[in-house]
Amino acid sequence: MKLDAIDLRILDAIQRDGRITKLALAEKAGLSPTPCWMRLRKLEKAGIVTGYHARIALRRIAPVASVMVELTLANHRQSDFERFERVIATIPEIVGCWSVGGGIDYFLKIAAPDIDAYQRLIDDLLDRELGIERYFTYIVTKTVKDETVLPIASLIGSP
CATH class of the missing domain: 1.10.10.10 (Winged helix-like DNA-binding domain superfamily/Winged helix DNA-binding domain)
Structure with a gap:
């Protein structure tokens, strides 16, 4: 269009x-x-x-730990990706998931009440045997920018 x-x-x-x-x-x-x-x-x-x-200012209602995770699967068959993505889609604490190219397979954005709850979530994912080979956890210490307004005009080349 x-x-x-x-x-x-x-x-x-x-x-x-x-x-x-x-x-x-x-x-x-x-x-x-x-x-x-x-x-x-x-x-x-x-x-x-x-x-x-x-947009909800969650920290005004409850404590929250924002965590970014980079994750790699052990196997790279289409069925491995589909199974992983099906499970991820059902977990409310995983508020963002992006499949990416390069040395890792996914970035996850997780909102948990605290770091212990985050770790329980990761342990549960590992227990489900989804083929997770490795993951790296990054705790968000400060949000510098979190825009929801996209620069549509500049992205489509319109003044």
Whole structure:
């Protein structure tokens, strides 16, 4: 789907405020409300807008240990990757998982109440015999930047 400047303004606005009113979105897009709403629905139907979410300041509610893990599987058959990914998808504490190229297979982002809970989670993964060859743990000590707004215009080469 080819996006024009109006589509980009709509996407930028809803990334910044998923609860924006129809009227305010139309103003930011430079359209009247009905055509703006129709464009938003078109972006949703095309699968470009996949959902609306709230950002939660979890540390204000409960203690949390954020942990990044790099992980390598012992075997690299498609079935090994599929099995691992199926299990990972079911574990709520694993809030991000990326398959990557290079010397490792996956990066995981884990949110646990504390380091002991994190270690129990890792021990459970190892007990499941998912073919984990090695893993390296990195405790997040400070979040420097954690953006959810993507620079869409610059990524698609639009001014």
